[in-house]
Amino acid sequence: MPDVAELSGVEHSYRTKEGPVPALGPLDLAVRPGEFLVVVGPSGSGKSTLLRLLAGFERPSTGDVTLLGHPPVPGREVGVVFQQPRLFPWNTVGGNIATALKWAKVPKPDRPARAAELLSLVGLDGLGPRRTWEISGGQQQRVAIARALAARPRLLLMDEPFAALDALTRERLQEDVRPLAGDGRSVVFVTHSVDEAVFLGSRVIVLTDRPGRIALSLPVDLPREGLSADELRGSPRFAALRGEVSAAVRATLSTRPGLMV
Numbered sequence: 001m002p003d004v005a006e007l008s009g010v011e012h013s014y015r016t017k018e019g020p021v022p023a024l025g026p027l028d029l030a031v032r033p034g035e036f037l038v039v040v041g042p043s044g045s046g047k048s049t050l051l052r053l054l055a056g057f058e059r060p061s062t063g064d065v066t067l068l069g070h071p072p073v074p075g076r077e078v079g080v081v082f083q084q085p086r087l088f089p090w091n092t093v094g095g096n097i098a099t100a101l102k103w104a105k106v107p108k109p110d111r112p113a114r115a116a117e118l119l120s121l122v123g124l125d126g127l128g129p130r131r132t133w134e135i136s137g138g139q140q141q142r143v144a145i146a147r148a149l150a151a152r153p154r155l156l157l158m159d160e161p162f163a164a165l166d167a168l169t170r171e172r173l174q175e176d177v178r179p180l181a182g183d184g185r186s187v188v189f190v191t192h193s194v195d196e197a198v199f200l201g202s203r204v205i206v207l208t209d210r211p212g213r214i215a216l217s218l219p220v221d222l223p224r225e226g227l228s229a230d231e232l233r234g235s236p237r238f239a240a241l242r243g244e245v246s247a248a249v250r251a252t253l254s255t256r257p258g259l260m261v
Ligand SMILES: Nc1ncnc2c1ncn2[C@@H]1O[C@H](COP(=O)(O)OP(=O)(O)OP(=O)(O)O)[C@@H](O)[C@H]1O
Pocket: 014, 015, 016, 021, 022, 023, 041, 042, 043, 044, 045, 046, 047, 048, 049, 050, 210
């Protein structure tokens, strides 16, 4: 099967008044069908830039980005989830989903059933009529995930989506998001948490300090089914992988002055 997305020879700099700021690359990366790719790296190493390139929000300064064989078109073909849910506050949970289904050009008669299916997928059955301020932060982020899945994207991009949540809610969401990659869908997920990376990823890449290049690309050989979340997190293999990723992250910081994570 062809790769879902590909970056070849990509470098990206932002133009500023003081001159170009190199943010990413040179870098080659393929997102494979069904993979859960987690990106870890120091602050400012270009993780969000990588997602912005995949979403088509930015064009690379050098090299090529392709999504399903052509340059990505912003707002189409990928679903994006940010750190903040960014829901429409004047709308209900169901209304937020309905708007996404409308944008995704789902025929009107099909929308109620599809909205119910999406809410069920993210564990929010029956919460359609609630206002967005009547649900918790974790539930709001679940709505954001459902909304991002409305158009059945082949690629879901998630930029530190759980960073603002408490530890317990975060673990619950990790457990629910882990199965989202698979048949017909790949996920690229950015996080600062090594534990989160190893738990979620079928592959973890570690970026170097800015401009981010690939310091480590590590397949995660933990079972995707059959073990409970606690069993996975407590397994010796999980600890070994976490150690490997942590060491690579520490190595990227070793050249930095002072304390920066
Ligand atoms: N619009 C912009 N204009 C100028 N420089 C930018 C812009 N966006 C990002 N940068 C710079 O590019 C570099 C990479 O930024 P990016 O946000 O991709 O990093 P990151 O790894 O996601 O960081 P963090 O972990 O802190 O969210 C940083 O040095 C940042 O300051």
